[in-house]
Amino acid sequence: MNSSTSFPVFIHDCGFHSALGSEAVAIHQALQSGQSKGMLIDNEILNTHTSTVIGRVTEALPPIPQPLSLYSTRNNQLALSALLQIKTSVKDAIEQYGADRIAVIVGTSTxxxxxxxxxxxxxxxxxxxxxxxxxxxxxxxxxxxxxxxxFNITGPCYTISTACSSSGRVFISAKRMLQAGIVDAVVVGGVDSICKLTLNGFNGLEALSNQLCQPFSADRSGINIGESAAFMLLSAKPSHIALLGAGDSSDAHHISAPHPEGNGAEQAMRAALEDAGLTPKDIGYINAHGTATPLNDSMESKAIYRVFGDSVPVSSTKPLTGHTLGAASATEAAIAWHILHHQLPLPMQRCVNKADDIEIALVESEQYLGGKAILSNSFAFGGNNISLIFGYSHD
Structure with a gap:
């Protein structure tokens, strides 16, 4: 299903904190080196007393202000660490538009x-x-x-929770709200923090890896869970980076498994291209969902190949952040923003033993975007699929 007719939404600022770190220098070093200091072995969190790798935020988190003490949780502290990075931009938007003309839409699962x-x-x-x-x-x-x-924002405010596509759907909702003229700006993002419920749940599904995850590898054995917060300020006012298009689908193939041929994934990517008014040749990089489970990587590879062939470079950044669940889409949107804003090389896929069922072109050497757009995928339980396209604005 197509999310809407073409309507560019501009990104005015981005705050981001994950296992990559919170400072731009640390984030860029991790993306370029392929090594993240926050990807750590944990031997305590699983009830089975087995080890897994977790993408942890290792920096100290800011305290919740006393007047808002009812909100004092690690999840909100993590959110605040990213929100502080865009505080000035949000305050400027409130002054320009008024607190009642700004919306807040957040994706989370924990x-x-x-x-x-x-x-x-x-x-x-x-x-x-x-x-x-x-x-x-x-x-x-x-x-x-x-x-x-x-922020004392009084416009529409709500949370979306559709598992691992939660913070991708916030972009679609924000776009529709802006297009309808309901608000003039939207604070969007996602935040999820590590909890035992989630880790043990995925362990019960036998989906966790006890080593650093290996997307698209013949040796892939499961996911790493991570925590992250990523927030952006969106509006219709032109800026140099934009959400060019968004597509979604719901294939409802299985409660916890995607369609093996990636039908819903393909539908979401084609809808995003249509929404952006772009062709596959306009995409210079795909940040794949790439969870490193055998089924996900196989179906996503098939779907990407049907739409793009093997001409577009692809990688998954989950070995650097972990799978941040409800925050995954926003996390990878923030990575796309950093690539565009700072003109970084594309994150490499250090895949030692590429699987036979993976036909797509992985980023295995230094490459740059070359002015093209980025497509980012997030797929969730129940077949809830989101594809977002970010790129430079020509307005």
Whole structure:
């Protein structure tokens, strides 16, 4: 399904914090070296007492301001660490448009569940929840409400939770809202933090790898989970980088597995191209969903090959950030923004043993975008698929 008619949405700022780090220099070094300091082995988080690799944010996180103490969770602290990077731009937008003409749309899948886990453990051990704990901290809407209250934004505010496509769908919603004239600017993004519920759930599905994930490799054995926050300020006011197009689909093939031929993935990519008014030749790089599970990488490769052949360079950045779940789309949108804004080389796929079922062209040597656009894929449970296209604006 096509998300909308062509309507460019411009990106005015980007805040980003993941296992790559939070400073531009650290992010760029990690993207170019293919090594991320936050990808760490964890031997404690799984109930099976087996090890896995997790993409952790290792820097100290800012405290939640006292007037907003009800929002005090690690998830919101992580969000705040990215929001502080775009604070000036958001304040300028509020001054220009008014607080009621700005929307907040956030994607998440974990919200404050990690804090709920700690609080519940205390209740079991001590007989009562901590005094500062409230169940609203793990409600999905908590993330968007925090962002709105932090900036005193009074326009539309909501959270989207469609598993791993959550923070991709926020871009589609923002675009529609801007196109309809409901608001003049939108703060969009995604945030998810590490929690035991998610890790043990994926371990129960036998989807976790006990080593650094290897997308598109014959040796791929599963995913690494990560945490991340990425936020952008969008509006219809021209800027040099834009969301050129977006496409979505829902193939509903299986509750936790994509269609083996990638039918829904293909549909989303073609819809994004149509929405942007672009052809496959206009795409200079594809940031693949690339989770390193056998089924995902196989079906995504087939879908990409049917649309683009083997002429467009492809890589997955999940070995550098982990799969950040509800924040994955925003995480990879932020990586696309950094590539475009700073004219970085494309992230390489260090695939030692490329699988026979992978026909696409992986980024295996230094390459640059060459002025073309970036397509970024995110696919979720239930066949909820999102493709976003970012590029330079000519307006």
């Amino acid at each position: 919200s404050g569940i990690s804090d709920g886990e700690v609080a519940y453990a205390e209740k079991i051990n001590q007989g009562a929840f901590p005094e500062d704990y409230h169940y609203t901290k793990q409600e999905l809407g908590d993330s968007a409400n925090f962002v709105a209250d932090y």
